[in-house]
Amino acid sequence: MVALDSFTYSVVENRSGVLRYPTLVGTNLVDQIGDYLRKYFPGEHCAVISDSNVASIYASRIRNSLASASFRPILITVPPGERSKTLKQATAICDQMIAAGLDRTSFVIGLGGGMIGDISGFVAAIYHRGIPHVQIPTTLLAMVDSSIGGKTGVDTRDGKNLIGVFHHPSLVIDDIDLLKTLPRRQFNQGFAEIIKHAVVADAEMFRTLKVARASGLRRASETHALRSLIKRNIQIKSRIVAKDERDRTGQRALLNFGHTVGHAIERAGNYRKFLHGEAVSLGIVAACAISVKKAGLRPDQCAAIVDLLERFGLPTRLPPKFPRKKIFDAIRFDKKFEGGKVRFVLTPRIGTARITNDVTLNDIREAVKQL
Numbered sequence: 001m002v003a004l005d006s007f008t009y010s011v012v013e014n015r016s017g018v019l020r021y022p023t024l025v026g027t028n029l030v031d032q033i034g035d036y037l038r039k040y041f042p043g044e045h046c047a048v049i050s051d052s053n054v055a056s057i058y059a060s061r062i063r064n065s066l067a068s069a070s071f072r073p074i075l076i077t078v079p080p081g082e083r084s085k086t087l088k089q090a091t092a093i094c095d096q097m098i099a100a101g102l103d104r105t106s107f108v109i110g111l112g113g114g115m116i117g118d119i120s121g122f123v124a125a126i127y128h129r130g131i132p133h134v135q136i137p138t139t140l141l142a143m144v145d146s147s148i149g150g151k152t153g154v155d156t157r158d159g160k161n162l163i164g165v166f167h168h169p170s171l172v173i174d175d176i177d178l179l180k181t182l183p184r185r186q187f188n189q190g191f192a193e194i195i196k197h198a199v200v201a202d203a204e205m206f207r208t209l210k211v212a213r214a215s216g217l218r219r220a221s222e223t224h225a226l227r228s229l230i231k232r233n234i235q236i237k238s239r240i241v242a243k244d245e246r247d248r249t250g251q252r253a254l255l256n257f258g259h260t261v262g263h264a265i266e267r268a269g270n271y272r273k274f275l276h277g278e279a280v281s282l283g284i285v286a287a288c289a290i291s292v293k294k295a296g297l298r299p300d301q302c303a304a305i306v307d308l309l310e311r312f313g314l315p316t317r318l319p320p321k322f323p324r325k326k327i328f329d330a331i332r333f334d335k336k337f338e339g340g341k342v343r344f345v346l347t348p349r350i351g352t353a354r355i356t357n358d359v360t361l362n363d364i365r366e367a368v369k370q371l
Contacts, residue, residue, distance in 0.1 A: 034069030121152030140190025189277025203351025
């Protein structure tokens with residue numbers, strides 16, 4: 001069993017008080033998942049939602065572990081990739097859960113990356129008006145970011161996550177061993193969100209990252225360092241979310257640093273050209289350029305952020321023939337547009353950030369042209 005010091009807790013506040021849910025971070029957790037979940041869920045039925053790639057590697061082990069704890073799981077798979085995150089796919093998943101007899105005492109497990117976490121959480125939120133959701137992230141990006149905070153949703157043709165609901169997981173299980181099967185590109189994209197957290201909230205972590213390398217953190221000898229880094233990022237995000245759970249005061253919006261342009265780049269590339277973290281990396285570069293102009297970010301700090309993204313194998317330049325016009329078209333559908341103005345996140349210096357409504361589309365257009 002995992003040692004107690006491997007537990008870290010995500011804490012968010014809502015209108016009913018303080019909601020706490022455990023996030024278990026460690027190694028060799030997959031084959032013990034049934035025992036962990038039995039401590040939280042007395043019923044039998046659950047749905048394991050995954051994509052076909054992840055399911056082919058881990059689903060049998062998860063199901064065996066669940067069965068050994070007297071659960072009766074059903075496996076529901078969707079095609080991999082952001083294009084599966086739709087209302088149509090969510091409806092199909094619900095239909096399978098209904099056919100299998102899942103009821104209000106059942107729960108949903110999301111086994112996969114950020115896309116799976118988003119759609120499985122959304123399904124859990126709407127099925128029988130809400131049943132528990134368990135996150136088992138299989139990517140670094142999902143462990144440090146998307147599995148924490150309770151945002152769920154699906155995409156429309158006009159943009160990402162335009163339909164969604166807040167539905168916090170009952171439990172998050174981060175098994176670092178799952179990261180060993182990730183392709184390097186998939187692993188590296190998680191550092192876009194880690195670097196984002198450092199830029200907006202943790203200058204000390206930024207300095208730590210400057211002497212680290214993604215390849216080193218993947219080595220078995222660095223398991224403790226990677227676990228510590230994941231826990232630190234969970235704590236950063238949890239602290240920010242706790243101040244503004246439903247993204248109403250602007251505090252939580254700090255986590256959107258790099259995402260306004262990043263989401264638009266994803267959509268402009270039809271969710272095929274760039275992984276989410278890669279698009280966020282490009283969005284961070286654009287946000288830094290605007291921060292130099294609008295927030296007084298020193299050029300040397302801007303250069304340091306770009307250098308750190310490159311150190312972790314992330315893109316900082318768009319391909320010459322990338323359809324930049326589509327980026328500007330997509331930005332208009334971003335959720336952060338309110339009353340015709342965009343809530344844009346700027347950093348005046350590494351370790352802090354603020355929200356402004358003073359960034360114009362021309363500012364964004366100029367920054368994107370520099371990518």
